Amino acid sequence: xxxxxxxxxxxxxxxxxxxxxxxxxxxxxxxxxxxxxxxxxxxxxxxxxxxxxxxxxxxxxxxxxxxxxxxxxxxxxxxxxxxxxxxxxxxxxxxxxxxxxxxxxxxxx
Numbered sequence: 001x002x003x004x005x006x007x008x009x010x011x012x013x014x015x016x017x018x019x020x021x022x023x024x025x026x027x028x029x030x031x032x033x034x035x036x037x038x039x040x041x042x043x044x045x046x047x048x049x050x051x052x053x054x055x056x057x058x059x060x061x062x063x064x065x066x067x068x069x070x071x072x073x074x075x076x077x078x079x080x081x082x083x084x085x086x087x088x089x090x091x092x093x094x095x096x097x098x099x100x101x102x103x104x105x106x107x108x109x
Contacts, residue, residue: 069075072086 068083068087072078072083075083078086
């Protein structure tokens with residue numbers, strides 16, 4: 001009977017260990033899924049940030065091109081190289097202390 005009680009005790013310990021293992025595996029699966037979701041969320045946010053930066057840059061370039069065309073007479077008739085040359089000449093003649101200077105928004109309005 002002692003041997004039988006010992007076997008029952010071992011079987012009971014085995015079942016508890018098996019149940020504990022299943023619980024740990026379920027928790028691991030749940031945490032792995034959460035980690036995957038967080039990684040996808042991070043990637044989504046990174047992509048959103050890159051897209052917003054791209055849109056912002058595109059908007060800025062369009063605005064600046066429009067400003068240039070509003071100031072330069074008949075701007076569409078010039079090639080890109082000619083526009084680049086005009087801008088280089090215009091900016092090279094700035095006084096040294098104005099190069100790279102910060103202008104307030106109301107400076108040229």
